[in-house]
Amino acid sequence: MKLFVPHDERRPHPEPAPTNDALAFGAGLILWLLALVIVLGMTALGAMPSSPTVLGTIAVGLVLGALGLAVSRRRPR
Structure with a gap:
């Protein structure tokens, strides 16, 4: 096992996997809105x-x- 590999012997880094960041942020926002509705509903009921x-x-x-979400939509693809 080598502890040090010279730069010219290293394999190139793989390309980053494509992701849909806007979808992930949108899903997170929907879940936060759902949490807000639940908390406000429980507070109104006195629970x-x-x-x-x-x-x-x-x-x-x-x-x-x-x-x-705003940053992910403004970022160039």
Whole structure:
């Protein structure tokens, strides 16, 4: 087993796999919106006390997902 392989003997890096980032961010946003609806519904029914931490976490998830979706759509293919 070699611990050091000279640069000229190394194999080239493989090409990155194509991904659909917009689809992944969109699915994440839908799940965050679903979480928001569930939390607000449970709070309205009194099954869960109003927690700013939970709503803050959902808000951060929605903002980061929207930013990720915007960046992934602007990026050249």
